[in-house]
Amino acid sequence: MTKSSASKWRRLLLDSSVLRLALGLFLIWGIISGQSLAGWLTQSGRVADDIPRQGPVNVVVALDFEPERFHNEQLGSYGVFSGRDGDIKRFRLRNVSQKNLEALSQLVWISRIELLK
Structure with a gap:
């Protein structure tokens, strides 16, 4: 050339x-x-260290903002919605599979995922 x-x-x-x-x-x-x-x-920064890495888990999902209907419906698709955890920004999800936990942790609008006590 x-x-x-x-x-x-x-x-x-x-x-x-x-x-x-x-x-x-x-x-x-x-x-x-x-x-x-x-x-x-x-x-990796969203999921608490004490969450078991096998089997379905019960978690609390924390947000940094006031959720709208969209957020409620989205979170309900990852596990069984079982109410709020003391604050409107904290959702209880039960029976979340490990696959759904990983998918949930990849949502940028979620600030923290903790083990439900």
């Missing part, structure tokens, strides 16, 4: 819509997968 053909390709990529398309696709990918990627990267 000659120097002039290399510069022609570079100019074509930088000056054309190909670069803008690639940046746009990367931005869309970041918006779609960014929240789940952030949840996956930070999941």
Whole structure:
């Protein structure tokens, strides 16, 4: 490849819509997968150390904000909702499987998952 053909390709990529398309696709990918990627990267900080790592568990899920109906319904899909734990921001979930516990810990809007005592 000659120097002039290399510069022609570079100019074509930088000056054309190909670069803008690639940046746009990367931005869309970041918006779609960014929240789940952030949840996956930070999941270990949400789960208390005393939660058993086998079998179904009973947990308390803590939020940092006032929950809305969406949050109540979402949390109910991971275990049996059994009321609040003293505060409107703390949910009791019973019979949460290990698979659901891992999925629950990847939600970025959850601040802490503790063992129900």
